[in-house]
Amino acid sequence: MKIAVTGAAGLFGRGLVQVFGEGHQVSPLSRKEGDITDSATMREILRAIAPDVIVHSAAIPDIDECEKNPEQAWRVNAEATRGLTEIAKDLGAGLALISTDAVFDGTSRRPYKESDAVNTPSVYGRTKVAAEEHVRKLQNHWIFRVSALFGPGKANFVNKAWCKAMGGEPYVVASDQLGSATYTLDAAKTILEVIGAGVHRTYHVCNQGECTRYELAKRAVELAGLNSSNVIGKPMDEMKRVGPRLKYAVMDMQALREQGIALPRTWEDALRDYVGTLQPVS
Numbered sequence: 473m474k475i476a477v478t479g480a481a482g483l484f485g486r487g488l489v490q491v492f493g494e495g496h497q498v499s500p501l502s503r504k505e506g507d508i509t510d511s512a513t514m515r516e517i518l519r520a521i522a523p524d525v526i527v528h529s530a531a532i533p534d535i536d537e538c539e540k541n542p543e544q545a546w547r548v549n550a551e552a553t554r555g556l557t558e559i560a561k562d563l564g565a566g567l568a569l570i571s572t573d574a575v576f577d578g579t580s581r582r583p584y585k586e587s588d589a590v591n592t593p594s595v596y597g598r599t600k601v602a603a604e605e606h607v608r609k610l611q612n613h614w615i616f617r618v619s620a621l622f623g624p625g626k627a628n629f630v631n632k633a634w635c636k637a638m639g640g641e642p643y644v645v646a647s648d649q650l651g652s653a654t655y656t657l658d659a660a661k662t663i664l665e666v667i668g669a670g671v672h673r674t675y676h677v678c679n680q681g682e683c684t685r686y687e688l689a690k691r692a693v694e695l696a697g698l699n700s701s702n703v704i705g706k707p708m709d710e711m712k713r714v715g716p717r718l719k720y721a722v723m724d725m726q727a728l729r730e731q732g733i734a735l736p737r738t739w740e741d742a743l744r745d746y747v748g749t750l751q752p753v754s
């Protein structure tokens with residue numbers, strides 16, 4: 473398969489490129505190749521590649537940045553996705569959108585299923601809901617909602633906790649943000665399997681189990697054999713962040729189960745593997 477990956481220099485993009493590259497012809501597209509909001513340039517680039525599938529990971533995933541610059545968030549997350557959907561349609565390519573658990577409202581008392589209504593409090597979430605709506609207009613599409621990402625190649629939540637612990641510095645993290653966690657390499661393998669199976673629908677893809685951000689950071693530091701007493705859990709209300717976070721965003725992977733696709737392993741098993749490979753990155 474010929475696969476083009478947008479956001480290839482990002483955290484998830486790197487994982488997607490690494491895993492897809494093991495058995496397929498991958499074209500990594502980062503900002504260096506073209507700005508995704510420049511539809512004419514993206515059309516030329518993608519026409520030359522002639523991919524079977526475009527995996528669209530590029531976005532502004534920072535909730536606070538999206539609240540502060542809503543116009544830019546809409547342009548990059550939603551409008552550029554509309555442009556890529558049109559390009560995919562014209563080229564006869566499939567399009568797989570990387571989306572997020574932030575499309576939900578956080579008030580559920582049980583894990584969110586793919587069929588649950590979206591109703592998000594954040595600008596980021598609304599731009600991703602709009603991106604999903606654009607992509608659904610293409611028959612040959614997949615939507616993969618992932619949650620708190622960790623993985624190699626770029627600074628992330630887990631790797632920051634590890635760096636702080638290495639330096640004996642405190643790391644303050646939300647104690648009341650309960651969700652799923654996603655190892656980029658595990659999610660990339662599952663996404664590849666789903667694309668290969670060819671069933672077009674929305675999928676939740678994360679590691680099994682649930683954890684707060686605090687539990688995730690603390691466990692990472694423990695698995696690295698470091699002192700975890702400097703990982704400090706705080707209620708989100710005390711953290712004075714700009715954008716709204718969901719207190720509950722655990723995802724149920726019902727669609728994977730229905731399609732007979734193996735669920736990724738538990739977050740703790742994935743974290744153990746990842747921690748074994750940790751090195752400082754910026």
Ligand SMILES: NC(=O)c1ccc[n+]([C@@H]2O[C@H](COP(=O)([O-])OP(=O)(O)OC[C@H]3O[C@@H](n4cnc5c(N)ncnc54)[C@H](OP(=O)(O)O)[C@@H]3O)[C@@H](O)[C@H]2O)c1
Pocket residue numbers: 478479480481482483484485502503506507508509528529530531532533548570571572573600618619620621626
């Ligand atoms: N991070 C998470 O925990 C998380 C959770 C759920 C869902 N997601 C979703 O997963 C996907 C990947 O997120 P990530 O964590 O890998 O984010 P990331 O590390 O910030 O990567 C996103 C990439 O998109 C690129 N990009 C942004 N605007 C662009 C533009 N106008 N033109 C070209 N490239 C552009 C960025 O390039 P620059 O570096 O040059 O800006 C960056 O390399 C996103 O769709 C996000 O919504 C992420």
